[in-house]
Amino acid sequence: MRAGIVLFPGINRERDMAIALEHATGHKPRMIWHAEAALPEIDLVVLPGGFSYGDYLRCGAMAAQSPVLRAVRDFADKGGYVLGVCNGFQILVEAGLLPGALLRNASLRFISADCHLRVERSDTVFAGRYQRGQVFRAPMAHGDGNYFADAATLDHLEAEGLIAFRYVTPAGEATAEANRNGSARNIAGIYSENLRVLGLMPHPEDLVDPLAGGTDGKPLFDGLAASLGA
Amino acid sequence: MKVVVTVMLKPEVLDPQGRAIQHALHGLGFTGVSNVRAGKVIELELAESNPAKAKAAAEEMARRLLANIVIEGYRIAVEGG
Numbered sequence: 001m002r003a004g005i006v007l008f009p010g011i012n013r014e015r016d017m018a019i020a021l022e023h024a025t026g027h028k029p030r031m032i033w034h035a036e037a038a039l040p041e042i043d044l045v046v047l048p049g050g051f052s053y054g055d056y057l058r059c060g061a062m063a064a065q066s067p068v069l070r071a072v073r074d075f076a077d078k079g080g081y082v083l084g085v086c087n088g089f090q091i092l093v094e095a096g097l098l099p100g101a102l103l104r105n106a107s108l109r110f111i112s113a114d115c116h117l118r119v120e121r122s123d124t125v126f127a128g129r130y131q132r133g134q135v136f137r138a139p140m141a142h143g144d145g146n147y148f149a150d151a152a153t154l155d156h157l158e159a160e161g162l163i164a165f166r167y168v169t170p171a172g173e174a175t176a177e178a179n180r181n182g183s184a185r186n187i188a189g190i191y192s193e194n195l196r197v198l199g200l201m202p203h204p205e206d207l208v209d210p211l212a213g214g215t216d217g218k219p220l221f222d223g224l225a226a227s228l229g230a
Numbered sequence: 231m232k233v234v235v236t237v238m239l240k241p242e243v244l245d246p247q248g249r250a251i252q253h254a255l256h257g258l259g260f261t262g263v264s265n266v267r268a269g270k271v272i273e274l275e276l277a278e279s280n281p282a283k284a285k286a287a288a289e290e291m292a293r294r295l296l297a298n299i300v301i302e303g304y305r306i307a308v309e310g311g
Contacts, residue, residue, distance in 0.1 A: 057295070057296070058298055061295065061298070065295060093300075094298065099300075100300060101298055101300040101301045103243065103244075103301065104246055104247060105246075106244070106246055107246070108246050108247065108250055148243060148300070148301055149300070150242075182246075
């Protein structure tokens with residue numbers, strides 16, 4: 001799998017993402033500057049976390065208008081695989097590659113804490129190394145992760161199986177307490193209609209090494225490498 | 231010509247910031263305040279002298295960037311227009 005990580009000014013999680021991808025594939029991902037109008041030959045584009053353009057106007061709004069996002073949109077339109085984490089998820093919804101929006105956390109507080117995610121389906125290239133219904137731990141660190149969409153969009157996401165992960169208790173229950181940022185229907189991550197674009201707020205790339213406290217996020221990257229070729 | 235774009239969360243979108251401001255106002259003794267909503271005001275200077283054209287341009291800017299129409303609505307006021 002040839003992966004590329006897009007860098008915007010203000011992005012700060014690209015190195016964690018690069019480590020996770022290199023762990024899984026055995027080689028370093030390409031780094032792609034936001035001013036590039038074309039992507040290199042790659043199988044997976046990753047939009048990492050951080051605070052692109054200082055979160056000015058709205059989180060991800062500026063990055064969604066950058067030259068490289070036109071190339072990412074073309075890549076996705078042709079069936080390319082795209083992963084957006086945290087700010088990357090915000091950029092994907094601002095760019096219209098995924099539906100909905102990410103509002104200020106309901107508590108108005110920045111949340112830096114571990115959460116538990118339930119895998120809603122495992123028959124995708126992203127979740128293939130997890131089991132459906134499996135709960136895994138992931139750190140989250142965001143102020144604007146409160147997923148919002150109108151009721152019709154939420155119903156469509158559920159009916160079509162496009163919800164990737166939900167915030168749950170360690171036992172796997174989607175309660176209000178487990179849903180710390182206030183997301184609609186406990187949604188932590190969603191897929192595009194063709195299941196090739198995934199956006200999620202928590203950071204699986206932060207848990208790929210026992211030295212960092214666990215390997216709960218490793219199956220996501222191992223699954224990608226297995227599906228898209230090491 | 232100067233154009234002012236006001237961006238507000240749609241009424242059906244919960245505005246926790248507005249709610250926090252309202253709570254603080256109640257704490258200050260302004261007990262008769264309700265439905266506090268917080269938004270953004272964006273001022274633009276356009277190289278355009280026709281108010282209708284200025285408004286149309288600002289509309290396009292609001293739709294494509296200044297507002298996220300999934301969650302926000304906008305109002306446009308053209309100075310002297």
